[in-house]
Amino acid sequence: SQQGEEDPQALSIQEGENATMNCSYKTSINNLQWYRQNSGRGLVHLILIRSNEREKHSGRLRVTLDTSKKSSSLLITASRAADTASYFCATSAGGFNKFYFGSGTKLNVKP
Amino acid sequence: DAMVIQNPRYQVTQFGKPVTLSCSQTLNHNVMYWYQQKSSQAPKLLFHYYDKDFNNEADTPDNFQSRRPNTSFCFLDIRSPGLGDAAMYLCATSWREGNQPQHFGDGTRLSIL
Numbered sequence: 001s002q003q004g005e006e007d008p009q010a011l012s013i014q015e016g017e018n019a020t021m022n023c024s025y026k027t028s029i030n031n032l033q034w035y036r037q038n039s040g041r042g043l044v045h046l047i048l049i050r051s052n053e054r055e056k057h058s059g060r061l062r063v064t065l066d067t068s069k070k071s072s073s074l075l076i077t078a079s080r081a082a083d084t085a086s087y088f089c090a091t092s093a094g095g096f097n098k099f100y101f102g103s104g105t106k107l108n109v110k111p
Numbered sequence: 112d113a114m115v116i117q118n119p120r121y122q123v124t125q126f127g128k129p130v131t132l133s134c135s136q137t138l139n140h141n142v143m144y145w146y147q148q149k150s151s152q153a154p155k156l157l158f159h160y161y162d163k164d165f166n167n168e169a170d171t172p173d174n175f176q177s178r179r180p181n182t183s184f185c186f187l188d189i190r191s192p193g194l195g196d197a198a199m200y201l202c203a204t205s206w207r208e209g210n211q212p213q214h215f216g217d218g219t220r221l222s223i224l
Contacts, residue, residue, distance in 0.1 A: 030210065031210050033212060033213075035213075040199075040217075040220070041217050041218070042115070042117075042201055042203075042217045042218050043201070043213075045212035045213065050210060088154070090213075092209065092210075097142060097205050097211050098144075098159065099156070099213060100156065101154045101155075103152070104151075104152075104153055
């Protein structure tokens with residue numbers, strides 16, 4: 001299965017702290033994407049990193065990719081209560097835009 | 112401005128009674144996807160359409176079917192829902208070409224009585 005694994009499964013931090021979540025996957029990929037899901041809602045795309053990139057930033061988000069270890073990390077700096085959500089990584093392989101999602105990290109940011 | 116719209120948000124059906132979930136998009140994307148997501152789990156890809164070409168995942172049960180009558184609309188049909196089919200069903204769209212994000216609707220939560 002191409003499906004990735006994420007850790008931790010759950011993370012609880014105080015507002016203002018940084019949150020780091022990790023994703024590991026099994027096969028070669030074209031790109032890896034991170035999505036956010038608020039409770040009872042659909043997924044929202046956060047950031048995409050291609051297989052030839054090692055790091056990418058978007059606002060308070062920083063994503064790294066290590067293809068030799070088949071792993072990625074998402075760092076959210078200066079977290080806010082509104083960042084409380086589940087975060088999923090998704091990998092895509094081959095020439096087609098089809099994704100398999102990791103198991104997700106549930107982030108709780110306490111005010 | 113909602114770009115991927117799923118109706119209804121909540122659907123209740125009886126065990127064995129066919130049910131149809133709908134998805135529409137205003138993005139004109141050539142690919143539409145259906146995912147099943149059970150509580151605290153990852154979204155699981157059921158199938159996708161590239162234009163009118165239907166692509167089923169190998170482990171998607173035969174009980175699940177889909178229709179895409181035009182670019183904008185896609186339907187998920189569950190022919191004989193079982194208790195195990197209770198889940199959130201998510202529709203997503205994207206361009207076929209690689210390195211593109213998927214755009215998700217807010218899902219339909221299906222309950223089986």
